[in-house]
Amino acid sequence: MSLFFEVVSVDEAIEVVRKIAPPPGCEDVLLKDAFHRVLAKDVHADIDIPGFDRSTVDGYAVIATETTGASEAIPTMLQCRGQVAMGSINAGNIAPGSCWYVPTGGALPAGADAVVMLEHAERIGDDVLVHRPVAPGENVISRGEDFRTDDVILERGRVLSPRDIGVAAAVGADRVSVATMPVAGIISTGNELVPVTERPGPGEVRDANSSLAGAFVTERGCHPVYFGIIRDDRAALKQAVASALERCDVVLISGGSSKDERDNTASVVAELGEVLVHGVALAPGKPTIIGTVQGKPVIGLPGHPASTCVVLTAIVDHLLAVMRGTTVSRRTARARLTQNIHSIRGREDYVRVTLKGGEATPIFGKSGLLNTLVQSEGLVRVPASREGFEVGEEVEVILW
């Protein structure tokens, strides 16, 4: 096979990974274990929420029209018939000229349609003087006002937040159907690599990419499985990819993806399956490989952690999102550039930046430095259609 790239755009690469992403399976989990999982089926309301007309304040449930014209000078006088207990409907129909004390969250007696806040009423024995009128519905959430039975509360594809989990609980979703967590096999290749536990000898470096990619897929709701460091040896890599494919839904191979003659990843993927992309118009991250083997995506990442980070963020994120049945949802911030960013038209650049007080400062210098990864707060994407951004321009920063 050819060792030369036919470079595709980032958008094309994303399209390819979205196309080859196997769809997620589905499993039921307890709601308490569902945080950060992706809903595989809509969650519906099984009942009206609230299930009754509910007071939003501590006060007196009344017939609103009876308070018309009430003021400090000429209060409306109502007879208090008692107190509504939380968790029950102990009041009968409300009689004209009467009211019931109702605590926040309590049910209004039938016929009552508003609640006068305690602060706007005065109790004298069994009588209540109402000092302000209330409109019908005031301080009340009506039955079904929040959700109606069978309403879709949370849609399929949603990544469940704590708030979502709370709302799901309210509608009785004790168990929810979520996408199974994709299992990602992680392989690093390169004769220069030694395990993290070893001290590198001359010319050697520790394998940072396995740890990095493992944490990245974890953050994206996948299970990493580590297959260690493979020498620059085609047979060994082939073997490793084959075992990874037995256990995993996707395989990420870092290193061995540039066009240098030592590189094996593309040829191994081609031998086992198909190389769909070899080279993306992306900086850093050009020598990215996208292929499939046995219907599973196999991705070749650049050897350098800084480039790997960008490829994971720009491309692999989309793959994993589809595999989880969702879309990429990025935290972003708008910021003004403190310096020009120069780029090359036709290539998408991802520039690391620090963020402070709404200003983004590009970290220039050598992009291969690891320290830029811990110093930067995000990435500015320069689209392929642009030659850069100018100082003072407002740009979107992908917070990473």
Place this chain on the structure above:
Amino acid sequence: MSLFFEVVSVDEAIEVVRKIAPPPGCEDVLLKDAFHRVLAKDVHADIDIPGFDRSTVDGYAVIATETTGASEAIPTMLQCRGQVAMGSINAGNIAPGSCWYVPTGGALPAGADAVVMLEHAERIGDDVLVHRPVAPGENVISRGEDFRTDDVILERGRVLSPRDIGVAAAVGADRVSVATMPVAGIISTGNELVPVTERPGPGEVRDANSSLAGAFVTERGCHPVYFGIIRDDRAALKQAVASALERCDVVLISGGSSKDERDNTASVVAELGEVLVHGVALAPGKPTIIGTVQGKPVIGLPGHPASTCVVLTAIVDHLLAVMRGTTVSRRTARARLTQNIHSIRGREDYVRVTLKGGEATPIFGKSGLLNTLVQSEGLVRVPASREGFEVGEEVEVILW
């Protein structure tokens, strides 16, 4: 004890929770399990990174001064002495007039100080014609340029991101010291509450807050332990708080915290320990309780999930951060308001908003509706010193 509030400001409440937060313990974990954990000790470089002068491109390692004046028309001719293998230093000193082929990431031979990119050179047998001059250091990361031995790479208190994990791997931090995960006991109180698995009867609602608070503390790197629903019964609540304190570092009790006479949380906390705050100038979320029992924080949250969300975000987040040995780091975005927000001076308001194309639209209407929790993308905080924001103003949105 008094059932009336002496309301404190949000800042004062934060100060109190930060003060009563027990400091985290420390444990060593494998780096691969350290994602999202908080570093309890700095991570240092154990070696220079890189450990050798490393090429950032595929090309020819040269003595830079020998390429001075090189051009397409008058190239510098150098003799290629061989190829540097990845992971070793197989080249001796570079001799004047010579060069070595070096792949990306490979080590420069001693004496070489720059690399000519393949694209700027032409190989003819053993000779290499260099078409462009290189400056000393060009296409090279020098030994120790990224990190020097003993440099602090990642500081104590940092929440470990995938990038951090990658960089920690590079400096040999196979295990890292992280803060122990706080255990948060979660109790819901209220006669109106039924478990998520039950269908609420008249006047009843499902317990949404336990699930919500559990997912919230999980998101903040804590372990939730659920103690179920406790009736509005002082003895039962006292018992539940006592058992929670046996197993947990902090206890969150939702419901039972407003000034209505049925409310027990404050009196139970007062009996068992000390109530420090009962009422915060916060909307929604006023009836917040902050206390300590046996040196552990006990927090009373409002009964309504929407208010609970705000109190968790505005106050409890700070407590949990200190308990993890870090600070609150919020994802925020700047956005322009599409409508006025009215507030009351002296009270901090948190207004739910939707976000689209840099514009924030407040969700008004009844703040007690659960659907606002799933529809909103964030919160706009109106400081106590302001009476609101005007349409068109740029505000900070706390992304939740």
